[in-house]
Amino acid sequence: MKRTIAAVALALAAATPLWAEDGVGIRPDRMSVTVQTPGGSAEISRIQDTEHELSGEWARTSRPCPPFCIQPMIPAEGVDTIGEIELLEMLENPDVIVIDSRTQSWFESGSIPGAVNMPYTETVDRLAELGCALDFDGWACEDAREVALFCNGPWCGQSPTAIRRMIEAGYPAERIHYYRGGMQVWRLLGLSVTDATGD
Template identity: 60%
Template structure:
């Protein structure tokens, strides 16, 4: 009886280890392939189960201001999203993924498929998003794309500022999505990162 119990315990502890030989995105999704300006890129999690994030992404306490915790909804009408929704948007092509950080941060590493629109330029580049220039600013009507904004993480105010400036300039809030976790969460999950411009 004791031997049978020990065998059952050994099997119980061994079964999860056998099922976890790969680091997937979800139980049914190992990776996703997204189209970028330079061709397809496979996004997956780092397969090294002892991998850790770099020191910049480990830092938990940053002075506020400028690094205050951001709200989940940076402006009324903006929809918050997580990693799975970002991946879905990238796969479907139903949204433009916008890295709202300053260009050197984007160039250092970004989510594959993201374009650089620094928060300081967001209100001036609505023409890139289907708006038409007008004497008084922008006319943003008709079939406009969905835009997913992100920056460094929950403490980064760059993409929330971009969202507010875009709305003030005339871009509809209901077309904006906010990935609050940003690069900190993306890196923490071991998801693929590429130098900006390479994707």
Template identity: 50%
Template sequence: MNKHWMLAAALALATGTVAAENLRIIDETTEFVVTKANGQQVTITRTMTPCAKNKGWIQVMEPEPGVTVVGEIEILNALNDRDALVIDMRSQEEYLAKTIPGSMGIPYTEVATRLDELGCEKSADAWKCATPKKVYAFCNGPVCPQSPMAIHAMVREGFPADHIYYYRGGMLDWDALGFTTAPGDF
């Protein structure tokens, strides 16, 4: 390594002027150009912050037609609703470390094969969801693709979209608002 490069890198670290990594905004896009009323252009970027949960990308508000987007009040009420399940769709490790108290952990990679736990029955080659539970799905927050991917898979397999409630804020918003968390359990 060049001595001058090493000195410049050390100085940048010491002064906090290290170039931040631009994260994805929409799909693979890392920049969004806005033209202001005066004709000037501004480039909007996204970088990792201390409160961010991951380097995902911004998720749409409605991952599937018919899915209802909810906030914290709806999650709190769902936790006491016997016909509802609040499902943490993050990885098992994340769920076991910290989750919304009273939630159930089903990793996003498994939910489409576990619809029986959500009120559906498996026939020879398809799921029948005559009496599905109300499912409140969440993951790490607005930049986490885990629960939207799970929701797509659930609907593809026959789970009715109108029984899915997407808590887009997820653990990011839950933590930011100071709500109680607990280790997940089986």
């Protein structure tokens, strides 16, 4: 029995992918992603310190509800909920706008590189920036861009609120993606932020 356990342990050790020894990757075949920002290109990777842990605000597990209630997986019918890999692909795609829907002070404390800040309180007033046109009855969004919205995490209602307001204003739900994990899960995975001092 002991020999069998030892043999299995050796086999598992031998099967460890080489990239794991070289660093903490995003995927087995990818260490980083380069995205365009208003200030030029930025590289998104994971924190390489395998002992790193979250602390402070991002390590909190319990916030009072309301207002910090757990959000549904799908904030509105027709909206696609995505994870980190899909969000990274969207950040690389110049045709997609990734929106940090948090208030400006949250955005300034650290965001996802390549995201633009459009606070949930302003989203409907700024639909022209997303391809909609103002008409006599409100917004005409036939040419609306594909967008992905996020906020602080599964307990944050800012992006779900923005998404529902956008749809009510005429934005096509099928062009909206929701990154539910938000900044808390992004930071939990050790991914780059625009200001890494806030963990």
